[in-house]
Amino acid sequence: MQLYLRIFIALTALALVGASPALGAHPASPCPTLDASMSYQRATLMDHVCFHVAAPEDPAHRAKKPAELPATLDWQEAGGHDLVFSHTDSVYWVHLHLTNSSEKRGFWYLKLNYPLLDDVTFWQDGTSTSSTLVTGDQHPFLSRGIDYRYFLLPVTLGPGDEQEITLRIRSSGALNVPLSLETPGALIAESNHLTLTHGLFYGALLVFAVFNLLLFISSGTAYYFHNAFYMASMGIFLFAMGGFANQYFWPDSIGYANTSIPLLIALCALSMTLFGRSFLEVSPGTLSATTLTALGWASAGLLAMTFLLPYNKSILLNTLLALTVISSLFLIGILRWRQGYAPALWYVLAWSVMLVGTLIYSLAAFGYLTDFLAREFFMLIAIGAQVILLNYAMVQRWRLLNQKLLHVEHNARSELELKVHERTAQLRNTMEELEKANRKLATMSLNDALTGLYNRRHLDNVLPELCAESRRTGQPLTLALVDADHFKNINDTWGHGFGDLCLQRIADVLWRHVKRPRDIAIRFGGEEFALLLPGTSRDGAHLVCQHILDDMQHTSIRTNDGTDVTLTLSAGIAVFAADDHEQTLFQRADDALYQAKASGRNQIAIIDAEIAQ
Template identity: 50%
Template sequence: MTLLRGLVLLSLCLASGQSAGDQPAPAGSQNAPCPLLSVNDPVQRDRLLYHTCYLSQPTDLGDWRQITPAQLPAQLKWQASNGEQLAFPRSQLEYWIRLNLKNDGPTPGFWYLALDYAPVDYVSFTLHRANGSSVIETGDQRPFDARGIDYRYYLVPISLNAGEAATLYLRLSSQGALNLPLSLLTPDELVAQSNTLTLTHGLFYGALIIFALFNLLLFISSGTRYYFFNAFYMASLGLFLFAMGGFAYQHLWPGSPWLANTAVPLSMALCALAINLFGRSFLQVRRQSPLTSRLMTAQTGIACGLLVLALALPYNHAIAIITVAALALICSLFFIGVIRWRQGHSHAKWYVLSWSLMVLGTLTYALAAFGYIPDFLQQEMIMQSAIGGQVLLLNYAIVQRWRDMQKRLWLAENRAKMRLEREVAERTTQLQDAMRDLEAANQRLEALSTRDSLTGLHNRRYLDGRLTELIREAHRHLRPLALVVLDADHFKRINDHYGHAVGDLCLRHIADELKHAVHRPQDVVARFGGEEFALLLPDTDLAGAQRVTNQFLQRLASCPAGQREGLHIPLTLSAGVALLQADETQAQLFERADSALYRAKAGGRNQLVVAGNTPAPVGTATNRNRE
């Protein structure tokens, strides 16, 4: 509600045709004289506005630019500012400012009068002495070099001999507001102030350029449009502040007075267009909120219309209309962000916070620029602070949106995977029912099946196909892959002594223990022969494969088969393990693991033998122990 009140206040002020634009903002006595200011006294210099008088140009005197201070009628009554900031909102009049100066020191001195407000159409400085007058005529309607001093604002050099007095007159006129932050500085004070402002502005504009380029590079690399719109917004915002602060006229188009005036409303209109395009893309309103999408489409059309108005209308009308429209657009985006936040888009929260800062900063800056609140320089710093905070929050909001999008993609992928698994399970059940009825089809499908019917493990067909895939992935990503080949010891004796039914029971027992030995979904357990088994362990180094296999061999040796049937059949297995080498084929890997298995058999059985490595193993630099 505070934001709305501020917007309404500014709109009413700008729309009022008889507002303070026709009556000067400071209230002072009509007959008060201009107190003499001792330029040597720093206290009096700090209280410059207590020594300042002003008056509005009478309309019956003709062209004000043709009138010298000496031609002003004596009966005109100067008004004292009484320490209040000189600001004339939406001024259509011409104004005179007067300062009576005197050097009370014993030596000559040099000072600068600074007018720290760039958008002034015409300004004339006349320093009247006893021995003559010097005149500087400048302003945005004249080339920049008319100022004499290369400075973004206006500086008037004042030199006074010891005991010399002079009167300084300023004549001003502008299509827009006149905000006149005046100060009288020594050269040292001016240099110190300029150094501080140079550092502050350098950091601000440098950070703005870096963020804009960073977003532009993200757009080029990813193709995501809101990165481009964010870069566009920061560039147009920087251009607006650059123009409003006088830097653009000083550095970009010093010979073009037309651009000096037009750049301010034009860059504001560009900002309005950029923020609307960014908000529409970032908040994802096109598909999810058709009504909001139509509203933002209309706002985009309004922003394009503001660009036309900035070029077609006079400055005073264009700046007022565009300021109100831009503030209304910012508030609209603020409330749209709130709605999207309430709809569950967590990244919209940071968007709303960023625009809260922007609304407050813009409102304060606009009121200061139009002369409704004093101390324009301080409000400029507040605006820069607000923009800095907004840019940081806006880019953080982009990061949060990316994280939110990744989370949504991950959830969607998991849901799709679970749905696919359910569908596969349903189809498998249907196929199994059908295969019970069709013996011939069952035989063909069984031959192509990837499961061993006795143990439930993967069979040789699945093993070969999966091993090919894992070898390809291991070579591509430089990750380790371990192959373990196992064979039951003296299994023929079990079949001969107990019969094949007990032998099958022992094989199922081995399979169950192998299933318990591995826990990761990507690991593969297969039976590829009568009593031969294999383990595929991706992302597992040699030490990890040895640990898994030895734990299995120890558990199997301590857990006889057939205990439920009243039998206690001890079982042991021999194993050979090989780690995939660089450029090694499937056949070569299997051959090395099989050779290691035979060495385990020859070495006494019930043990694990590691195959020898010839080239460097795949993923040597990134091997990770299996957890």
């Protein structure tokens, strides 16, 4: 109880005192100019940023554009710190002066790494450009101009050009303004890493939720359903906090972009309460049961009140409720563990991780901690660790139940024979569902998620087998490597999303021409594909590849701006020889592909074993 009181008092004190970023004093001169062509200056962007907090009585609060700002506006230097503010009614102005000392024209993205802002307006005034971008959660998602969960502002500077960038930011919640200036290549690389991380996290969370739901269906045990409910609601909440929900679920729903956050917090609190009560086997009539019942009704009540209360009040109340639920479940878990309920130990460990992660994430979301992106990753790690510990706790609970079952069987076999039979059937069903889930996971691990083709792992598994079969039977085996020509230009020109669409179209073409039951089409990396053609001769493989190249050359793909784009492919072919190793075969096909590329692309090259020697 003392730990719970300390946590609650600390959070309440922070909420009452408020916080603002530890920023520098009033500058004696304008903010220093940032040379966008210098990577080390881009890395220290916040050393070149100025800001002004316009309270409601400040004339700058009423200004709608930079020209309306007072000439004597008191700008402050960020001093290298992220701009982080707690709940206020102020309007925030941010200013950045850019130049390009390079002799080449440069292109960058100014990225604002916080998705939950109501109104964000960018002004660009420079030597050769002047534009305004009005966006935020109170505007349709397409207002951002770039389909990305964070805010991106394209910045183009010619040699010697200068540009003034001004931001006006207003939000009904806490406010984070983590800015960075990045090249398109760095942005794409970071996006790829984030996609992989989030894909693994949300994929694992979905698998665990579905698995628990299947356990509930097979066993009828309530805490499996409550655990699936909790993981699903927590996953959707993090999806919304990360900006994905606004991007994919309700891009045109302006009001729900804000309402969804406190709504999902209350939903998470309700699911946590239900799961904790069922898993910990809290006895009715005890103080713990009364507390959890009250918290459950409070969660349901605030869930309904979210549609009536203002956002700034509902987000605060629902967050405090969620922290109260987590702290209460932590204390009740300790109590059940001290009472001798063994699975409660792992439950307490899981909730300890959750408590720390939620506190840090809440402080970042409310504007009391900087680097929201790092806190988001910390929260993902905390949730992932908690899910693993919770599922391990359920395994321990199952183990405990199994021990009790054996003890009952030993002491009263004749009287409880029917119940033992029922329990054994439940366990058998559970193991069957687990085996199905494992088979499903094994299948998923062999397929490329984007194109549906087999992946590199499948290629590594099946190629040695096909080579051994060809060596044993004397039947031909042909390997063709196919690569998209100038694919980097596609990503650089129309973005990674359109590049993914092109890869799917290439996969469609491969599906159309790789028809035989034993033929295999594989995407083994980026825009690189492989065709394994057992029983196909050199000429037959050339014919298949020629059909693929012709089909692709006549397939048009439409971009978001209505432009029709066509791709070409290059292919390299190698035929397996009896004394070949699979790596030799692959290297020969790769050399042939390189030869096709070097000869002008959109063509096929073949390297035979005797030529390679």
